[in-house]
Amino acid sequence: MLKKNILLKIKKLALETDHDVAFGGKSKGNKHLLRVVHVAKFLAQKTGANDFIVIAGAFLHDTALPSGNDYNYLKNKKIVKNLLKHFNLSANELNNIAECVASHEGTITPKTLEAKVVHDADTLEKSGLLGIIRHTWKMTNFKKINHEKVEDSDVDMILCHVEWRRKNLQTPIAKKIGKYLSTPINKQKAKIIVKLSANMAFNGVITEKIALALRKNLNKKENQKLREQLNLGYLKKY
Incomplete structure (x- = not known):
């Protein structure tokens, strides 16, 4: 139940960022995030990746867009960790989610299975x-x-x-x-x-x-x- 509630909060945060902040709100109403999450869940089931990490990473993968740091691995990690600092996450969970977000654009090879899944879900889009x-x-x-x-x-x-x-x-x-x-x-x-x-x-x-x-x-x-x-x-x- 705790993980489910965390994912609901992450979903709300991610959609607000994608629809209202990124590109000055121009992309409001688009279904990109929801499709990426759906595909990521599908790939997680096929590969045995951790569902929670994958879903969280998929929802948050574009959170660096408003700052223009979407292609910057280190800044991406810093941004998502800052966004999640008040969530009840372990250090391992935080690092794994951040890896999913930071490597989704392919500028660096994803280091974990979950990051590979999020990268691939976004790439299929x-x-x-x-x-x-x-x-x-x-x-x-x-x-x-x-x-x-x-x-x-x-x-x-x-x-x-x-x-x-x-x-x-x-x-x-x-x-x-x-x-x-x-x-x-x-x-x-x-x-x-x-x-x-x-x-x-x-x-x-x-x-x-x-x-x-x-x-x-x-x-x-x-x-x-x-x-x-x-x-x-x-x-x-x-």
Whole structure:
């Protein structure tokens, strides 16, 4: 019961950070965290990872976004430990959760099974078509992409990042899923997706609504894959 109550408090803290603080509240209402937690729980069951650590780490994985330290391993750890200092956690639990959060972006190899699971759950969100949309959203709101003038180099950056994340999946089950979610598209279609995503992201439209707007630009198979990513239907295949 104690662990359940702690997770409820962590969930509340994480959603408030993601919806109200990160990106000035532009991402309010998006379902990214909830999907990542669901996938992380699934991967934990498949790998034998500790559920509590995985769920806590999955909820908190983006807590460094508001400060711009999402890719900084050490600062990430410091931020999440500070957030959790008043929670009734052991030093071991605190360190393990912090490792999940700090290594989720793949800038450093995750050191524990639980960290690998959280890393992979987030990476599967950055795979395929959803990955293109999500990373474009992030880069636009980090002002790395000009929504009014999307260049070929911007498209290359997005596609390279998505492929890099997929190639760095850690667990065997996630590697299988990542291969399935990977959706080959030509450069022309990729630029259409990035341009539309960047424009809508700049105007504060969340990922799920961007995905709906993109449907007319995708073929039947691409729409199916994107839909499976949004509703996590692909998990039923494993």
